[in-house]
Each structure stands twice: as structure tokens, then as C-alpha cells.
Amino acid sequence: MQVGCLAAHQDVVRERDPPSRCFTLLEGFCCSYKETLDGKRQIMAVHVPGDLPDLQSLHLRVLDNSIATVTPCRVGFIQHAALRSLGRDRPRLVEACWRSTLIDAAIVREWMAQHRAARCLCPSVPPPVRVVHAPGGGRAGAGRNLRLADDPGRAW
Structure with a gap:
């Protein structure tokens, strides 16, 4: 695993790119999004530390969504070849990963x-403002409210 630190509001992976690795979120928050026809972003999911936001890329030739950091993040990149090798040696781990991916898809x-x-x-009812709370009860973004968008699932 190659660990890296990324600034807030930076793409980790981009839609239409050919993937060669997955990543796990070690610290911070990121979101999966798609671009709308008018160039806005539509948030599909918010990811927290411990998530594998792009595990499905293991079986995709090109990515079908983008993932961006919301706050500064520390991520661990894992090459697809290493994951495939691990899967051959530990099939129950593969089952657990796919179960997690299927649950995420059902939730979405x-x-x-x-x-x-x-x-x-x-x-006509305005959407609520979402606030991400950091682990330990604090708020993400050095004690400030973090507005992700008007609401998830809506373009911003």
C-alpha cells in the first residue's frame, strides 16, 4: 500500500480514467460524484475513514464516477494486481469486500x-444543509461547519 496525503477539494480518481489501483480512506472525508450535463457535480456518496470507495474499479475498464476529497485526506493506494493476488489467497476476504460493495449500492x-x-x-421545501462531524464529536474543517452541497443527490 502506498500512502499519500491529499488536499481538500482534489480529485482522487476521475470518471472515464482507466483504473489500475483502488484506495482506502485512512483519514478525512471524500465524496463520490458524477458530473451533470450542465457541468455541476451530483454527490452520490460520502465516504469516511475505513471505506474502500472505488473497490468496484477492480473490474472496470474505465471509471464511471469521480471521487474527490472534501477535507484534507490521507489515503492508501492498493494496486489491482495486489488485490487480485490477495483475493486468490483469501476468498473469504473477497466475499466480505463484495458484500460491502453490494450493501453500498443498495443504500444508494x-x-x-x-x-x-x-x-x-x-x-418547494428547501433542502437541509448537511454538516459532516469529525470523529470524536468535533466538526470537520478545523471546527467549522462543512457544507457539502444543498443536499446529497442534488447537483451543486
């Missing part, structure tokens, strides 16, 4: 369905 589907239903029923 449910979240998007609920979000769209709520927007259809109450389009």
Missing part, C-alpha cells in the same frame, strides 16, 4: 428513490 438506490419521491411531493 434506496437513498435516491427516497430523495426523488420527497422532491416530487414537496418541491
Whole structure:
């Protein structure tokens, strides 16, 4: 694993790039997003330390989403070849990783369905501002509120 530190608001991986490695988030917060047709970002998920945000890239020829840091982050990059080798030696680890990925996908589907239903029923209600809290009860961003966007699932 190659550990690196990234500044806030920096892409870790970009949509349409050919992946050769995955990463695990060691410190900080990042988000998966897609660009809308008008060039805005739509947040698909927020990731916390311990997450493997792009594990699915192991089986993709090109990435289908981007992941950017929200705060300064420390990440560990893992080459796909090393993950494949580990998977051959430890099949139960592979099962656990894929179970985690499938759970994440199910959460996103449910979240998007609920979000769209709520927007259809109450389009005039302004969305809430989201605040990310750092581990230990503090707030991310050196004690300041961190506004990710108007709300997840909505372009910003």
C-alpha cells in the first residue's frame, strides 16, 4: 500500500480514467460524484475513514464516477494486481469486500428513490444543509461547519 496525503477539494480518481489501483480512506472525508450535463457535480456518496470507495474499479475498464476529497485526506493506494493476488489467497476476504460493495449500492438506490419521491411531493421545501462531524464529536474543517452541497443527490 502506498500512502499519500491529499488536499481538500482534489480529485482522487476521475470518471472515464482507466483504473489500475483502488484506495482506502485512512483519514478525512471524500465524496463520490458524477458530473451533470450542465457541468455541476451530483454527490452520490460520502465516504469516511475505513471505506474502500472505488473497490468496484477492480473490474472496470474505465471509471464511471469521480471521487474527490472534501477535507484534507490521507489515503492508501492498493494496486489491482495486489488485490487480485490477495483475493486468490483469501476468498473469504473477497466475499466480505463484495458484500460491502453490494450493501453500498443498495443504500444508494434506496437513498435516491427516497430523495426523488420527497422532491416530487414537496418541491418547494428547501433542502437541509448537511454538516459532516469529525470523529470524536468535533466538526470537520478545523471546527467549522462543512457544507457539502444543498443536499446529497442534488447537483451543486
